[in-house]
Amino acid sequence: xxxxxxxxxxxxxxxxxxxxxxxxxxxxxxxxxxxxxxxxxxxxxxxxxxxxxxxxxxxxxxxxxxxxxxxxxxxxxxxxxxxxxxxxxxxxxxxxxxxxxxxxxxxxxxxxxxxxxxxxxxxxxxxxxxxxxxxxxxxxxxxxxxxxxxxxxxxxxxxxxxxxxxxxxxxxxxxxxxxxxxxxxx
Numbered sequence: 001x002x003x004x005x006x007x008x009x010x011x012x013x014x015x016x017x018x019x020x021x022x023x024x025x026x027x028x029x030x031x032x033x034x035x036x037x038x039x040x041x042x043x044x045x046x047x048x049x050x051x052x053x054x055x056x057x058x059x060x061x062x063x064x065x066x067x068x069x070x071x072x073x074x075x076x077x078x079x080x081x082x083x084x085x086x087x088x089x090x091x092x093x094x095x096x097x098x099x100x101x102x103x104x105x106x107x108x109x110x111x112x113x114x115x116x117x118x119x120x121x122x123x124x125x126x127x128x129x130x131x132x133x134x135x136x137x138x139x140x141x142x143x144x145x146x147x148x149x150x151x152x153x154x155x156x157x158x159x160x161x162x163x164x165x166x167x168x169x170x171x172x173x174x175x176x177x178x179x180x181x182x183x184x185x186x
Contacts, residue, residue, distance in 0.1 A: 032105035096132035103166040
């Protein structure tokens with residue numbers, strides 16, 4: 001007669017709450033992402049928020065470049081060289097808004113106090129837009145110097161770096177969140 005061996009029971013905490021938290025994060029992240037990207041594409045939002053923001057990014061970039069190159073001019077969302085007329089146009093996808101929306105979705109999806117979420121969103125916006133200014137300035141000069149290198153940096157390197165900036169900032173934000181205190185068993 002064969003006997004079944006009794007399974008050892010461990011006093012390990014259940015993984016169910018962790019799974020539920022992970023599923024909750026994924027669902028809230030995807031819902032926020034879809035909602036924010038849809039909102040970004042709505043024409044009144046695009047005209048009232050996205051287009052003026054993109055033009056402001058162009059003007060800030062041109063102002064920074066004018067400190068060492070007086071021929072740089074911004075007109076709307078276009079930055080061009082006053083001598084040659086060549087330049088770049090900042091369009092949707094190049095203004096850093098998408099990376100900010102990804103970061104905002106991740107911060108909103110993670111369970112934390114609203115105070116920390118708002119601080120994270122504000123500082124993350126600044127981090128992403130600061131790197132985006134560096135991106136726009138380098139792409140402007142790469143376009144003048146070498147269109148081949150411009151295409152490579154624009155399509156491959158900078159796209160990845162901006163999204164990576166959002167991810168790294170989110171991970172740093174997670175690191176500085178206050179730890180949850182767990183009840184000590186009596």
